[in-house]
Amino acid sequence: MSTAAHADTGHHLEHHQDHTGAKIGMWLFLFTELLMFGSLFLVYSDYRMQFPADFHYSASTLDPLVGTINTLILLTSSLTMALAIAALDRNRHRVAVRLMGVTIVLGGIFLINKYFEWSAKFAHDLYPGSETLSLMAEGERQFFNLYYAMTGLHGLHVLAGMIIIAVMLWLVARKPRQKYMLLDVKPARVALQDDSERNLLVLPAGEDLHEVHVTLVYEKHEELSRRHLIHLENTGLFWHLVDLIWIFLFPLFYLIT
């Protein structure tokens, strides 16, 4: 009795630690991201203190409406991501898949807005190294350099997040294997194939083999999907970090006029 209880606790603890370890790893990565963006914010603050008037003037050329809309889009995508994780936690993988799809679409809309925003600036010959920009005041040059560097790096993170969520969507939506075929039950070889004709098991049996027992354990779709919960949680952490960075980028670039 006590042995059984102990074994059960041990198993539980082991699983628990694995989950915690995976999350700690993700958070450590997020801290490196935090320091990277943090140092960019530091550069921003330094130049802004040196050239307050240029920064205010340059920021007034950005459309706060586009910035606000993109803020709302990213905040909403963070909500759908959190809800996707909550849904998978409740074994509702179909709901989770839909919410992940919505998250990817919202990330896409954010990037499309960014594309139009950057295009408009490019059309006015305003980009790092452009002739117009090189003739501007030092502070204005630094503002636009930082604007492109910081929103560009952030945009790459949005893109990376969308790709990771897409992979997770595929993993969660993927159906478990349904059909298995036992092939070649002869003394020389035993093979087990799944419905995509992939070999699951090949035994190079010898002459003395007479009997093979195969136990197939079927997993329900939700049980299989739930295995990805920790990966989806870590994906969510990354996506929320991208949202966090934007929360600071938005007022510092769009709202300082």
Added chain:
Amino acid sequence: MEKQATLPYGKYVMVWFGLLALTALTVTAASLHFGKWSVLAAIIIATVKSSLVVLYFMNMKYEEKIFKIMLAVAILTLMVIMVLTFADILFR
């Protein structure tokens, strides 16, 4: 079955409403032209917003102590770097 680690759906929606309200607040505050204070207001609102995201969306409020210690060390490191740099810029 494992214990659910996530919050009820409604709670995430509430946090989202809070974030939307704070976004409206920061846009309004910026249009009021507080001068010097508008930067401070924007930073404070952004900090409150990110706290909501970290505590609820990123589940930090319900994590084990080790996560909170790690986050505190990371934020403290960033603050030290920032304060020392600002001190250097302002009192050079």
